[in-house]
């Protein structure tokens with residue numbers, strides 16, 4: 018159940034400072050909670066972004082990503098929020114079209130009966146900009162997305178990728194401080210999506226603009242972001258740079274979402290420096306703690322190992338930093354660039370990734386992995 022909403026500010030929105038301090042976040046969403054008809058979509062979420070940052074909101078369907086974006090853009094009024102500032106300005110009472118941010122939607126949201134130029138000019142028109150300036154700026158925005166020669170085309174005469182570029186130009190033309198992108202590449206095919214990822218990233222760096230980017234694709238998030246916020250059921254599960262989210266997931270949820278193939282439950286038997294000592298059945302293993310709270314002996318934990326870090330061997334290797342489990346060979350799954358080998362162990366079924374298919378011959382008797390590659394986290 019939600020408690021009563023905090024009153025919205027009654028005073029007029031403060032004016033934007035002429036030049037915010039360089040260290041000041043350009044976006045501050047403090048303690049936001051939102052619900053639709055009693056269904057909580059966002060719960061006590063705090064998100065900040067630095068000027069020029071590429072921040073990705075990652076999460077499965079229904080985790081609250083779009084709701085967060087709609088609160089920032091002003092398309093949704095939050096049920097309760099501690100603060101919402103863009104460039105240091107409190108925008109809780111500022112209507113969407115006056116906020117210093119624009120949105121690119123997955124379905125483009127273009128006017129199909131208007132020309133490319135008229136679509137791009139639209140955002141300037143609602144801001145009361147004169148026709149001549151609108152045209153000049155729209156042309157410049159279309160140049161940025163490589164559609165300068167399509168000004169007079171109708172939207173229905175464009176491909177999906179071209180429509181997405183028009184939507185991007187339309188969002189860029191008012192020169193907002195922040196661009197909000199809601200799964201902007203979701204409707205494009207794989208090849209075009211990858212090309213557009215590169216293009217978007219180049220554009221963001223060139224313009225030095227802050228991008229808040231929504232996706233459910235971990236690969237897209239890892240490729241593009243300076244920082245990732247992983248959402249789960251309306252809350253933040255983990256945030257950090259791509260390498261941290263990839264290598265050091267805090268929980269089995271984060272690990273599975275980020276594609277860690279081998280996950281199983283265990284008991285923490287002790288902690289020694291950064292080493293986490295764990296037990297699964299009769300097997301004692303060693304790994305690195307990556308959970309949020311300090312680990313406690315006796316706690317139930319989850320263990321994760323990426324398939325590419327798991328090795329198969331015919332004879333067990335030895336070493337203080339190695340984990341070894343006997344295994345029974347399973348089938349190989351051909352994946353083109355690599356081979357996945359599924360094996361059974363006493364602990365769990367495991368998958369090892371083999372990049373050199375010629376090295377996959379023979380029956381392994383054990384799997385092994387280094388302690389640094391053994392992620393010990395919250396269950």
Ligand SMILES: Nc1ncnc2c1ncn2[C@@H]1O[C@H](COP(=O)(O)OP(=O)(O)OP(=O)(O)O)[C@@H](O)[C@H]1O
Pocket residue numbers: 053054056057058076077078079080081082083084085233
């Ligand atoms: N207009 C609405 N009315 C009622 N419930 C809604 C509405 N919009 C979203 N929800 C619910 O709020 C929760 C969060 O939805 P939201 O769209 O923010 O998630 P999301 O992570 O963006 O999902 P997706 O990736 O599928 O777009 C979900 O349970 C969703 O069903």
